[in-house]
Amino acid sequence: MANLSSTISIEVDVNYLAHQSIPEKEHFLFAYTITITNNGEVPAKLLTRHWNITNGNGDVSSVSGPGVVGKQPHLSSGxxxxxxxxxxxxxxxxxxxxxxxxxxxxxxxxxxxxxAFRLASPNALH
Incomplete structure (x- = not known):
């Protein structure tokens, strides 16, 4: 059997939400849009997610739970x-x-x- 993890692709697009961020209060909000694609032949259901989020000071927080945005999508081939x-x-x-x-x-x-993908407000990186 093929390595199933290689049949799922992940694409990420990140946007800094300036209108909802308050830099002077150390509050920077980022939206990320993820597209999960099943490129294999075997249908699969997303059960759980686990994230490690690292800020610019190197502090790491972890988030785990069932599904994504309250859903556990079942993806058939394609x-x-x-x-x-x-x-x-x-x-x-x-x-x-x-x-x-x-x-x-x-x-x-x-x-x-x-x-890993970067979260960065505009002009934060040169």
Whole structure:
């Protein structure tokens, strides 16, 4: 059987929400939109998520739970699911990485890594 984790692709788009951020109070809000695509032949259901969120000071917080945005999408071959969520940092820059856990119809559970992506307000990085 093929490595199931390699059949799921993850795309991330990040936006800094200036109108909801308060830099003078160390409140920086970022929206991230993620598209999860099943490029394999085996249908899979997203069970859980786990995030490690690192701010510009190196402080790490972790978030885990069932599904994403209250859903546990079931993706057949070729299907994708897109959602938007948000993260608040105390610094103008940071990063996120983590993994999703999926389950196939025959009960196999596998993790898909989400590579680190940057959270940065405009002009925070030169």
């Amino acid at each position: 299907e994708h699911f897109t959602y938007t969520s948000s993260a608040v940092l105390e610094t103008a820059v940071g990063s996120m990485h983590g993994h999703y856990s999926f389950q196939t119809e025959n009960g196999n559970v596998f993790d898909v890594d989400i590579p």
